Amino acid sequence: QEDAQFEVGKAKAKVCMTCHGEDGISTLDPYPNLRGQKMGYLVSSLKDYKARERTSGLAILMQQQADALTDQDIEDISYYFSQLGQDTQP
Amino acid sequence: QEDAQFEVGKAKAKVCMTCHGEDGISTLDPYPNLRGQKMGYLVSSLKDYKARERTSGLAILMQQQADALTDQDIEDISYYFSQLGQDTQP
Known part of the structure; x- marks a missing residue:
C-alpha cells in the first residue's frame, strides 16, 4: 500500500529534515530543497555520495x-x- | 534591476530547459527539477561539475x-x- 512507503520513508527521513526541512524546503541556501524532487534523481544522488x-x-x-x-x-x-507537494500525496 | 537578471538568466538557460523543463520541472525521472531550488545549491552544483x-x-x-x-x-x-514559483517572481 503506497501510503505505507510514504510513512516509512518519513520515519527514516527524520535525520534528513534537520537540514532539508520536514516539508522538504531546506533551512539554508547551500542545502537543496528536496520537496517534490524526482525520485530517480534523489536515489542516484544518494548512491553517488555512497560511491x-x-x-x-x-x-x-x-x-x-x-x-x-x-x-x-x-x-x-x-x-x-x-511525494511532498504532489496532488497524489496521501 | 533584479528582473533583468531573471530575463538574462532565462535567455542563458535555454539549453538547460531541454532536460530541466522551461518551468524547471524536468522531463525525465533521472533529471532533477530545478524549479525554486536554492540558488546557492544550484551555483555549487554547477561548479562541482566544472571541477x-x-x-x-x-x-x-x-x-x-x-x-x-x-x-x-x-x-x-x-x-x-x-526564482521560478516564488511569489517574488516577476
Missing part, C-alpha cells in the same frame, strides 16, 4: 549520511520527499 | 554543459531557476 562520486565541500557531510543508509532506506526516503 | 567533483553516469553530460558556462552565466542561470 564517493560527489566529493566537494558539503558532499563529505552527505557521504556520512548516505553511508548509513541501505538501498531500501534510500528508496523509501527518496519516495517520501518526491 | 569534476561530480563524476557518476549522467554527471559527464552535465560536465560538458557546465564547462561552457562562465561564473556569471552560472549565477544568472541559477538565479532564474531559483
Whole structure:
C-alpha cells in the first residue's frame, strides 16, 4: 500500500529534515530543497555520495549520511520527499 | 534591476530547459527539477561539475554543459531557476 512507503520513508527521513526541512524546503541556501524532487534523481544522488562520486565541500557531510543508509532506506526516503507537494500525496 | 537578471538568466538557460523543463520541472525521472531550488545549491552544483567533483553516469553530460558556462552565466542561470514559483517572481 503506497501510503505505507510514504510513512516509512518519513520515519527514516527524520535525520534528513534537520537540514532539508520536514516539508522538504531546506533551512539554508547551500542545502537543496528536496520537496517534490524526482525520485530517480534523489536515489542516484544518494548512491553517488555512497560511491564517493560527489566529493566537494558539503558532499563529505552527505557521504556520512548516505553511508548509513541501505538501498531500501534510500528508496523509501527518496519516495517520501518526491511525494511532498504532489496532488497524489496521501 | 533584479528582473533583468531573471530575463538574462532565462535567455542563458535555454539549453538547460531541454532536460530541466522551461518551468524547471524536468522531463525525465533521472533529471532533477530545478524549479525554486536554492540558488546557492544550484551555483555549487554547477561548479562541482566544472571541477569534476561530480563524476557518476549522467554527471559527464552535465560536465560538458557546465564547462561552457562562465561564473556569471552560472549565477544568472541559477538565479532564474531559483526564482521560478516564488511569489517574488516577476
